[in-house]
Amino acid sequence: GDCDVIKIDIQCLVQGDVVVECVHLDLDSTREIMMFRIMFNTSFIRSNILMLNAKDLDILWGSKERYPKGFRAE
Numbered sequence: 001g002d003c004d005v006i007k008i009d010i011q012c013l014v015q016g017d018v019v020v021e022c023v024h025l026d027l028d029s030t031r032e033i034m035m036f037r038i039m040f041n042t043s044f045i046r047s048n049i050l051m052l053n054a055k056d057l058d059i060l061w062g063s064k065e066r067y068p069k070g071f072r073a074e
Helices: none
Strands: 017-025 032-041
Touching: none
Parallel strands: none
Antiparallel strands: 017 032
16 A cells, blocks of 8 residues: 655654654644654663554544554654
């Protein structure tokens, strides 16, 4: 199937508890829609890579059907 990849390299070192929120902005950037949130502690990350399936993400109630079957965040 089709696969869209979005890569964001923020060049920011993090340590400890981390929260990453992914939001969708309308074209006029006046409205944010929360897509999902990831929370983790860097002490549990090996090889600087964190791969999460949709079931591992905090997804807004009632919006899980927006994501394709193989959706993941890496």
